[in-house]
Amino acid sequence: MEIEDSNSNELNSTLKCKRQLTNGIILQIDNDGGFVSPSRQTLEVIVPSSNSNNNISATSRRNQNLTIDNLLGQANIFVAKGDIINAIKILHEVIRQDPRKADGYLQLAEIFENQDDIIKSFEYRLLGCLVSAKTSANEWDITGDLALTIDRLEDAAACFTKASRVDRKNWSYYEKRIKVYERLGMIGEVMKTKLLAAQYVDCERANFGFEWLQQMITETSHHFYDQDDANRMLYALRIIIQRSKQYGKEYAAQLEALINSYLESEDYHHTLQAILGFCDGIRALDDHGNPIYEVLEDYSIRPYPFTVLFVNFEISDIFPTSMVCRLIVCFLNIEMIPAAKSLITVLLTRPVDTSVIDSYILIAESLLHIKADEEGVAYAAKILSEEPHLAGVWFLQGCFQQNLKDLDSALISYYKALELQDDYIDARVNISSIFQYRGDIKSALDILHDYSLDKCSNLPDERLLIQQIDIFRQQKNKKQYVCAVRMILVPYFYELLKQQESILLGPKKRKLQFSANVRRLACQSIAKSSFKTYIKRLGATTEMNQNIFQSLNAQQLFDYILKLVEALFNDKMYTEMFHVLCFAALHRYIPDVNFEGLEQLLFLSSAKSRNFELTFELVRSSIKQMTLYSKDFTRLHKTSLSLGAVVAQYQNVTIQKFLHRTSELFPDNIHFLMCAANASLMAGSYKYALCKICFALS
The missing domain is CATH 1.25.40.10 (Tetratricopeptide repeat domain)
Structure with a gap:
């Protein structure tokens, strides 16, 4: 397990850079600074012949290898004689015949290096490293050093990255990589590299102690904490546990923190792997008595997911009871019920x-x-x-x-x-x-x-809630009244959250529905609201307990929404009022009960809670409905006043363009003209604003 796992498949990486070399070959560099190898090349000398037979026999392959070896030897002879031009031609022929063989590129690199053409030397050496899967860490290191001499910092970082992946335990490759990233100002990459080094470096070989590791991991943890990167913070915590176990240091508190973090985020798979990897005193056996998994050097387990069923656990007294409990929770939640039941039997013996x-x-x-x-x-x-x-x-x-x-x-x-x-x-x-x-x-x-x-955490019976609402209203118990009304709406609003894809599309063939833009903005508004969290928490529990809430029709639901909205408005809880009305607007049937009333309440709540983008969209969709569909302009005066109320508090480029279009569409409406004039003043178009004002006054 490592921090670069998500980007380790280089062929699928998102490209950060395409570099055209002087020899016509394009290099592609991924987000980790690694090379995508090989990319399709356009240089004629390294493209294999189009009429070559893909099914070359073993004898033909041996003959080809002998031919290439002879050509390489001949090129060396020409170099020794000083005939560089012919040597280069022969090496190009070697590359043409077998573009995957590194020797031709490397000999060309040496030739250009001897001629002090460092750029070409670097590029051919780089190609030689790329075409061979057996390139050593030392060769990547040499290529990276060569890139530094010609100030190719990104290429150098990529080379040192390759070197550190081939030889993960060598600190010098990480050190060079860190220095290059520091020169590039890429602090995030510096910290990721330090974290990888802390995980893999052989400290005895590098003559470092545990304190050095601890200091470096602490530094990276502080950085990821400042960046609010929870995943890498947990990864750093896992590394300190891994290294502490390797060095025989105490790590119980760190392991407890790691497992609690995994459980809080309901990451049961990582919790399970951490417990089985780091804790001693437990073995899982199959029906033949063989271990189901093995613990690797970095204390991850293999295979995972498990390929055979658990039959029995061997658990010693040193294995903590708290970890037995957590393993049971993990197995239950990933639906490995037999393993969980086996562990419950063990737990109950303690x-x-x-x-x-x-x-x-x-x-x-x-x-x-x-x-x-x-x-x-x-x-x-x-x-x-x-x-x-x-x-x-x-x-x-x-x-x-x-x-x-x-x-x-x-x-x-x-x-x-x-x-x-x-x-x-x-x-x-x-x-x-x-x-x-x-x-x-x-x-x-x-x-x-x-x-x-x-x-x-559970809802009372719906009929009971209805009676409680009446009782709390008579007692004038506002707090419990609001709580009970809010609860009765939970199951109906929870159904909306389960149908989010259809919310934006809306039901077909319904005239009195909010526009797609209004529904989209309503969804965005409730996305991270505390009211949505409340609905999800209680709604999921109610569904799990099969507590049926189906007795209220659309009219009754609308009435309870009005009761809740009225109570929230009186308490000046405008944000929750707005979120409640967003849910109502997204409901399939509630808008049909009283569309105009719901629209006006949504306008009021969005303005009061300062969600002016949705406020404007309500006005815009209303004008669109009048001009394109209904042709009923009885509400135009009220709509123009509403638009003025919005633009007096909130404007952006979209609103300003809309105001100009509206003033052209309704040239006799003084409110639209003045709104357009004010928008022009805000944008600095004083001449246009003056024209609109004069036109309005005339």
Whole structure:
């Protein structure tokens, strides 16, 4: 595993540079500074004959090699005699007959070097290195040094890159590469090279100690932190763990940080590889008792993905319980269920480690996510038999039992969770759902009375939410009222997120729909909003728990949206109000209920939240609708006032061009004329602005 893995396939790299050599050959250099070899060449002397037979027999190949060797020997004789012209002709013939043979290029390079033609010498030496897959690191190094003498810094960096890839443990190649990148001012490449050096350099051979490695990795980590490059920061952390293990240094804290980072980003594959590679005391065996994977020198594992099924684990006491838990979570999430169940059996033979109780709960949550309810009940019961004071485990046991339709046992588990943690809102929500299912509405409402729903991870029953909304409105409990209305909209808005491709296209044959540009801007506006995160979190949980919300029609949805918008407007929460209305505008049926009202609310919220680009697009699409389709200009006066309100606060080149077109289209509308005049003043076109103002006054 290395930082250049994503760019290691040079033939597929994005080209950064195409260089025309003096001998007519084009070199291509990729983003890593490496050469793309070989590219199609146009120089006649190195293109093989078009009528050559591709299926040359072994005898013909041997004869050709003898011919080439004879030509090379003859060229040497001419060089010794000082007949350089004929020597060059013969070497060109060698290249023509076998353009993949490096000897002809290298002899030409020596000839030009002896003639002090350093540029041609470098270019032929470079071609000789490129055509041979067996070019040594030393030859690349010599070519790089030659590039430096003629100030070809990019070529030199590429040569030293090749050298460091051939001999990864030699510090001198990395050092030269770093110096060249420093001269080029490419600090990012300097840091990437230092990180690679820290991973591969043989410190004994270079006479460096562990402190040198630590200092260099720390320097690169600080750089990638400043650049907000999380992937390379994690890679640097992995390297310090790798080197610490090689040098016998302590690395437990760094490994803990690395694995936690992988788990937070739900990168279960890298988590799994890190645990199996760096942790001692675990082996995975197949049905013949053979190891399923091997740990390589850099502590990565091979093969991965695994090619055979796990049958058994050999785990010693030195393997931490926390790592067993994390392995189980990884196997569950990558759907290797037999391996996870085998490890759960091992885990349950150990005493419960309360210091990593979050990991135990994470396993239960993973079992719940994959709907392994029977295994989940047994797992939770085993944990609770040793540690009965864990509210989270009691709650999860109740979830498993509820999924298995054992509602009485589920209620007992939920109430146990409440005994240990009275404000466990998710337990209260699930109890409420059971009461609602049994028709006990009063108990369903009472269990949630005076408890905030803000932090719950599951939605109450839809009918219960409807009743709560009425209760909170009567009590004038604004906070809970907003929370309940927001919750009732979650499943319907979540469906939009699952159909993002069709959102931009919009349903066909519908007249009262927002334009494609408005839908596009609405999608962009909600893309990174906290409201979208809220919808995704609760919507995914609701879908997983099969909590059905289907009773509201478009009119009822629109009414609840209006209630939420009104409450948010009164609290001056304009940004969330805008995001709610964006979801409403993207909905398939809601705009048909009251398109004009929704359009006006969206205009108001976008202006209040200072999303003027969408505000302008609403006005522009309205004018387009009037002029091209409806031919109904009754709203033109109101639209022109709206346009003036937008351009008074926000302008760009697109808006200015639109204003000029609109003023030409409606020459009798003084508002459009003044908007165009103001836009011209902003752009410095004073003569045009004066003309518009005079025309308006006339």
